[in-house]
Amino acid sequence: METRIGFGWDSHVFKAGVPLRIGGMTLEHPEGLAGHSDGDVLLHAITDALLGAVAAGDIGTYFPPDDPRWKDANSVIFLNLALEELHNAGFRIVNIDTTLVLAAPKIGPVAGEMRVCVADLLGIDMDQVSIKAKTPEGMGLDHVAQCHAVALVERTIEADELKSMSAVIETQRQLEDVVEDLLSSVHGVPKKRTIAPVYDTEDIT
Ligand SMILES: [Zn+2]
Structure with missing residues (x-):
């Protein structure tokens, strides 16, 4: 450990x-x-x-x-x-x-x-x-x-487990983006509004 x-x-x-x-x-x-x-x-x-x-x-x-x-x-x-x-x-x-x-x-x-x-x-x-x-x-x-x-x-959480977890999350995000793009282009469904974080991420260095 x-x-x-x-x-x-x-x-x-x-x-x-x-x-x-x-x-x-x-x-x-x-x-x-x-x-x-x-x-x-x-x-x-x-x-x-x-x-x-x-x-x-x-x-x-x-x-x-x-x-x-x-x-x-x-x-x-x-x-x-x-x-x-x-x-x-x-x-x-x-x-x-x-x-x-x-x-x-x-x-x-x-x-x-x-x-x-x-x-x-x-x-x-x-x-x-x-x-x-x-x-x-x-x-x-x-x-x-x-x-x-x-x-x-x-x-x-082991380091490689963490890496594969974030890879899965990233893949899910990409899939959601593709589905949203398709829905908005085919059916004119507006894209989901992204929720702004409580702090401005641009300030994080
Ligand atoms: Zn202080």
Whole structure:
């Protein structure tokens, strides 16, 4: 069984007047994390760990910070894309381990709830998700939240199986195109409208 690891790291500065979003939860705190999106430092680090495990780039590859569409975006969108990339590459999560580094608020009392929340978002069990927290002692970074994440993943679909699966899908698509072309040319049946993806694929490099 092929296994791989991925590592992710992220940081955001605290800012008054925005909600504090960590691990997909909103925490009681006078300040939130500044960022182009909702600033969820934990989900961003996990997103990069998952993308890294299958060498699929990083969060900025798919969601450039200067793109107005991702302003105040819910970071679950980023996590879902990373999960999709992971599954498309034929892998699933074995476990995730994370360490948050922040002066406040205390994560310990909500860590259990946060593990359940993150596990739900990833479609795995709570015991596959670890969330630890430390204070940035001696680093002079009391106004910053950082997060480190590692992900262990294992292959569920063999590489050649994956190749033949995508070949079958491609053949089916080609067949559908031929049938649609025939129908539209013979009977004037309008072609099926293609559904636009949630993100602009031109932005994916
Ligand atoms: Zn971030």
